[in-house]
Amino acid sequence: MHYSILKKTRIIVALLFFSLTLFSFIDMYEFMPEAWTSNIIFIQFAPSVLRFIQVLSLSAGGFIVVILLSFLLGRVYCSTICPLGILQDMFTFVARKRNKKKVFLKFKKAYPYVRYVLLSIAIASFIAGSSLLINLLDPYSNAGRIFTYLVKPVFVWINNVVAGILQEQKIYSFHIIELFQTSWAITSYVLLFLLSIAYLSYKRGRLFCNLICPVGTLLGLISKNALIKVRLSTDSCTKCGKCASACKSECIDLKNQVIDYSRCVACYNCLPVCKDNAIRYSLPSKNNTSKINLIKGEKKMDRRGALTTLLAITASTTILAQHGRGHEHGKGHQHGKGKGGFGHRPPYKLSKREHPVTPPGTKSTERFNSLCTACGLCISACPTNVLQPAIMEYGLIGFMQPHMNYAHAGFCNFDCTRCSDICPTGAILPLPIEEKQLTQLGKAVFVKRNCVVHRDGTDCGACSEHCPTKAVTMVPYRDGLVIPEVNQDLCIGCGACEHPCPVDYPHKAIYVEGNTIHQMAQKPKEEKGQYKPLEEDFPF
Template identity: 30%
Template sequence: MKVSWRYLRIAVQLLCLGGFVLLFVLTEYRGKDQLAYPVSLLFRIDPLAALADALAPGSFGWSLLWPALLVVLLTFVLGRFFCGWICPLGTTLDGLGRVVGRGRGPVSAGWRRCKYYLLIFLVAAGFFGLQLFGLFDPLAIFLRTLTLSLYPAWNLIANGVFDRLYQNPVPFVSPLADRIYPFVDTYLLSFHPPAFTLAVLTLLVFFAIIALEKIERRFWCKNLCPLGALFGLCARHALLRREPVAPCADCSACLQQCRSGAVTDAGHRGGECLVCLDCEGFCPQGRVRWAWGRPRAGRGVNLSRRGLLTSLAAGMVLAPVAGVTPAVWQRHSYLLRPPGAVAEKEFQQRCIRCGECMKVCIGGALHPALLDAGPTGLWTPVLVPRIGYCEYNCTLCGQVCPTGAIRPLSLEEKHKTVIGIAVFDKNRCIPFARGEECLVCEEHCPTGEKAIVFDVRPVQVGDEERLVKLPRVVRRLCIGCGICETRCPVEGISPVRVTNEGESRRPFDPWA
């Protein structure tokens, strides 16, 4: 039974990782505007996502995030089981740690406090209006890396291989590829070839976390993960207990081999234990066992007063300083958010930076922000019309958002939701600047009654005066979908650009 616990845990880890990857693959347009599965389940069980939602303005999203509260309650009973058995980033570190090599460790015990200081800082900042959980949430990091980096690379490689086999047939291989491709294209490839602006940066962050394995096994989980710190606080008095508490005097096997460093000379630290149950297999005498019992007094987190006050003060000061900067749309008129996004301040407080909306966007319009939305908006979704457009009959981004940062919209609501308004630069637009007709923007405008119309007027071209159809935006009809900017044939910056003026999420805009 001792050995079977280890294999059972590995099987559960792989099953959970495969399940999350499957949900990720299902987060895709497959011909229908309604997703049949709860593809955002990974974040519905995420306590940090629930904490971010609780600290944001408005009511708590019970209907979406109640599973996260259930995970917290189970942690009080089972300990940090999520870290050892379910977390996809933890499973990835367990697997890739063997590839990159693991440090001999352990590092100084003081590093263990860092994750608690980080959690305190994030909670303090969130309480005062600055939500940064998504930057450090392991589940957001995992899914963000899949969305922005690995999935686009997979699509590029897969399409390249099938194209090469089609163009240069290989005996036996090409016929087999022809049979496989319909399945791969339907279920494993994206609706359009994805490409995102922060793909390299996102991958470098992921690589850095993996590289920390060279210092110590599960360095991220032990020392830096704020979700692990939250679970650690809940697990200190868990009902599932290790016996004996301290390592035996005649043996130190579990002391040396514990992956989480929870077994120490002073006793077992329940808040650090990942409940992997491997210590039963390490014990040569079979003395270690896990059993149910009454909660017992555990060792405290042992945070220094200076560190605690510094973390609190940093969060309390940074949040209001970030909050008194000018409104983003006053500094950046081309900042566009997805349709259904709540007001900007609340949006940044609710968005967990998971990338689900970017993954599911049909038109490839949503991309992660760098400094577009200010330094506090890193990795939040912005709509970039020159790269892609918001599909008129698509409501998927609101369906997958796990925290309500993007409200789910019906198709009728979507058609009336204004993201912004298109504006023409007459110095670069072909009809205005060259006196030549161009109908592209009007042809692609998707609104029932065209939001772009033409006025026939004379234009002076050299010594000749021509009657040319000049495009004009009908303000009351334009919703700012951006397809005119995407399809404009002028190279470089488009002469028709969508600004965030009049967006629906600003009901008090005097120009609306």
Template identity: 50%
Template sequence: MSLYKILKRSRVIIALISFILILSLFVDIYEWIPVGGYDKVTWLQFLPSVLHFFAVFSLASAGGFLVVVLITLISGRIYCSVICPLGILQDIVNYIARWRSKKKRFFKFHKAVPILRYVLLSVTVFAVIAGLGWLVTWLDPYSIAARTFTYLLKPLVVWFNNDIVVPLFQKFEIYLFYHQNLLVASILPAVITLAVIIAIGYFAWKHGRLFCNTICPVGTLLGEISRFSFFKVQFDKNVCTRCGRCAGVCKSECIDIKNYTVDTTRCVSCFNCLAICPETALSLRPHKNITQNKTSKEKGEQQDKLAHDSNRRKLLIAGLVMLCGNRIYALKKEKLPEQQKHLVRNKKDHPVAPPGAISIKRFNDICTGCSLCIAACPTGVLQPALTEYGLTGFMQPHMDYSTYFCNYDCNKCGEVCPTGAILPLALEEKQLTQMGKAVFVRQNCVVYTDGTVCGACSEHCPTKAVSMVPYKDGLRIPHVDQSICIGCGACEYPCPVPEPYKAIYVNGNAVQQKAKSPYDEADKPNVVPEDDFPF
């Protein structure tokens, strides 16, 4: 077996391991993966790492993108073939397409589309610098793959577990596996994700890495860096017979056998061409300036001219995209029975961002909507936003208290966030982080409207910010102490009044604050150490 075939197989094995590790983060329904393993697996994801660096300014926790740049300078866009989950997913789709086709020459050379590539790269760079995370949401390959795993694959895993695995093992009285719940507030994120991944899958089926070399900003940026890579795939004109096998397996469609050139900006270092060349006319070696024929030079000059002329278009398109960033808020319409016409609609000034978001603006600026926190949330309270944040926060996670409430003893979302949009908080700090404040609407409470006993909100409140005070006729009615409320939603979720007319609801804080401790020093148990055994 030749060295290049070994190199290709090694690349495939490493890519599959990388893909399985990332996939497991999103479909780990039994929480077998330790929290500390999340950041290690996602550390090398390029755009999340860049955003995380700008959020915390720490190379130790957010320097993965520099490692990717270094690898690219050495041997090209290996990141796209080995680390990027969306790239590997496209390779899987294309492998199936080639297997079904059984064509020896599935691909052929196509010219690059520089205008679209550089416009989208410019928009992404501007979005990162300006803190417009919502733009990055739609272009970041990691986030697209992550949403695919969360909204499309995870439901299948839960179904397979509940309907096949659990009944099968319970027949043998093995109770290692058990029924899992999947809380979904809306199917719209899944529908949008499905549409996006079908489009990308179609491109991969027909043209391999067309998405990576036409739309993906990470691919374009690493492609520009790879111009300066030390090792490059190069032709030996004296050996090449122009059989076309290399171009036939090049999923980037970047090998021009007529001019003996490889477009290094589009090459994803998959090594397919090296492994299949019967004459070893292609090799991976240190780059040398090779004199090209006049036609090739003219083509290069034309491409440079096109890129130069597109500057005005870049600014225009970037401006149009920015104009689409107006915030919109929608209210759910719900018909009420006649006897409930008097109820007051909940007025939420802000949605509730996850603990550690610091502020809604900061969160919207950094979050890419990768949904890893949504997949990891044990209660399912984190759900993708539709109109809650407005257009700028579409598909970013928010606290949806119609599905559940935030576990008082959980801080997992901050531990797994790859971009730093949700900062990790110690459990004690998280328990004092005020994401919002509970608001009590007396006119909606069943104690007031129906004269019946209820105290669900107070019973569930972990900080006792909601207490029951005397009302009339022996009844008690809720009272909220907002100074110790953390906005966890434990009161809103069990309230029996239907949305959006809850008797108690959480109004999110635009900037998260620190709540007072629910326990005064005098209330804390005084433990006196004893020298002797107490019994």
């Protein structure tokens, strides 16, 4: 068999998956339809499992395909589909090109206790209701955050430079795109993770996949008994070391002439370098005298690891507690007297929500926190940038999960359902536009003390003008002024009132207090004669 062709085919497929996944995150002009994005993400393991739990349908059964592939061909998911795995291969490729030593990699012992303990804790914590460990360890979600918070800003900057140059020449094929800057804490965390992955893969190949990644550990258990896999023939092997040097998983032990199949990622790097035909990719055969067992002691460890995983799952009855955050109160800034004789004004009142606002389709904060892997796909796709990664808005349990940031970012577009259309885990369920427009994410709260109408005797009304459901209206106040009034039964918590409020955060005169469980708002009544014909508005 021409193993070099097999290896090149694997590389082409891997680059195709990587490119499509990357483009789904950096698609600034929304060229890729939501259906395409869903199909690309369909086969990502952890998101597929979480979505399947929600919908119980084969339409979300991408992980089943991965498991079947693992039984048949080994860990091809890790070598051709996982974006973080492919990213590591890129760093390893650079390291190999820069390396001047004859032997680049060599066999290293496994750390099964570490692998199985991390897998057990991740599964147990998820069953207990927390997805935090999955958020931190899932390879797809980590790759998504790299694409969203590090790669996309670079592409947006390049786009804006090109758009600016073209627009000076009266060419408008590109337009300037505003990208909200994520907090330094999130950017620093993602950058640190990327540097760590780059270092590990540069020095040790797929060490992250075979030591830390729970998906890799689980698929490694399945792949040990794969039907077609790399097999080492002890009769033909001369122990030249070429295969071990090419193995990015460091799993070929030439001293004992065995392969640790729980760590083999089916990259096929070892196959074309063997000139003695001692390594083959084949079905089991009577003539094959390879030692296909694991390293001495590993089989025993597998039984212990499986038992540890089972016990951790069944015994898990606790969950990380999310401590309530008390409503903060503090003194605001003092300002001079406003016009109109309004006299001395009291200090501003803190307008800080006690509960964060989750995206439409999440149903409840608890459900959302237990399912979202913080991959950043919805944040990257949000047209108004209102979705931003949380730091401590949900507590530690929801680190990096998206929340609605009305004060600093934007507001939820009344006619947009993009985040729910592309969410790969089912944490944000698809909503028909009619239902989305009545889903109450939170309720607007008016703080009269902070309003410029009350404090400065100045006309405003920005909140009322932007409210799509007319939950905020202007009512007579004093001295011919009007002041906002909120009908919370009509409010859907979209933030269109909070975002344009001219008072600086955290002293907004109107803000949205999140609903921990989403409700349905009343449908606004349309007044007769509310809309005039176009000809009457513009008689000329």
